[in-house]
Amino acid sequence: MRYRFALIRSFTLSAASGHPAAAGGRTKQESLPNHADVAHLLSDVDWELLAGPVAPYGDWAVENREEFALVGAARLAIVKQACESGKYNAIVLLGGGEPGAPAAREIARRYGIPVTSSAFSQMHVASMVGRRFSFVDLAESHSMHIYDLVLQHGFADRCASIRSINFPHSRPRYDAAGRDLHEEKRKALRGEPSAAVEEAVAAAVEAIEEDGADTILFSCSGTFWLRPFVQKRLAEIGWEVPVLDGLSTSITLAKALIDLGVDASGLVFPGDHPRRWRRKRTF
Known part of the structure; x- marks a missing residue:
């Protein structure tokens, strides 16, 4: 099976910010941070780099809990669109703090698509x-x-x-x-x-x-x-x-999940109306 990945950035900043995450007319290889370090891992992958949401808190990189929560929620619509497109068999969430990752996994599980993230x-x-x-x-x-x-x-x-x-x-x-x-x-x-x-x-x-x-x-x-x-x-x-x-491990783990034929447990990420449900959860 050919790997088809959507690599989704955490956020997008303006060109005026001077940040590497700023929007610009660069190739996907130039826009993917540290591409040279992971090029060998992507050699057998058809991949696209999707822009993250425009940072709603300001024109700087995400760093604290508030900022992670804001971009995490904003990224979910991009995750859902990627899943609905039918173009990808895995999603790799970029960003070390993996904003929105649990909810992204919940969304993607409905489509049988594994999601990996950095931490x-x-x-x-x-x-x-x-x-x-x-x-x-x-x-x-x-x-x-x-x-x-x-x-x-x-x-x-x-x-x-x-x-x-x-x-x-x-x-x-x-x-x-x-x-x-x-x-x-x-x-x-x-x-x-x-x-x-x-x-x-x-x-x-x-x-x-x-x-x-x-x-x-x-x-x-x-x-x-x-x-x-x-x-x-x-x-x-x-x-x-x-x-x-986080980037190399996320790419590698996404391949492993595809090869294993699994995405996420329906008991951890249940759908809206599961056929079976538990009366009790223990710790």
Whole structure:
């Protein structure tokens, strides 16, 4: 079976924002963050990159609970349209904080379409390759959203820590000059020293040595570019530790669900009028 994926962005910003998520006349490969890192995973996939909803809170990247809730609700209509189109056999929700993911899975299950998302995919893969994982995150408010996702997905006993490198998104009343992840990425790709790389490596080492992590994850899509740099540096200093990111794990898990012929349990995501229903739910 040929894989046919809709990759749906979390949000869309104006061109004036200067953010990579801004609308623009670029190819889908140019518009997909870190495409070079996942091109081999998409080589056997017919995929489209769907624009996310226009961010209703302002012209900056999502970071806190309020913003995740707003774009999550707004993205659901795009998920439903993708399912109704009949063009796709899986949906990959972009964005490390996976806004709207549970409701998106509920919608897609009606069409027999699996949905994967970043935190969900990373934590499940991490549980297969190790016992305890740590997230490297970018900001305090974002870390609390990830904390909630760890609990939501039932991985509190497998998460060793969430360590922040404090590179918040630029937003009103905060100027990211000097702590701009996008500029740090450009430096790293040019082969120049990058404070974000150094601090992410330090956070990963501390997670391993102090928190007991055996696998390293990244919580925000804005940090996924750090994965190969951190993986290389950890290997160089002798730590044989898997380093994951949400995009590659989401794509891989979507393929696995298609190959298994499953999407989501109807007992977790029941339809409007299920033929069988439970009188009791236990914990």
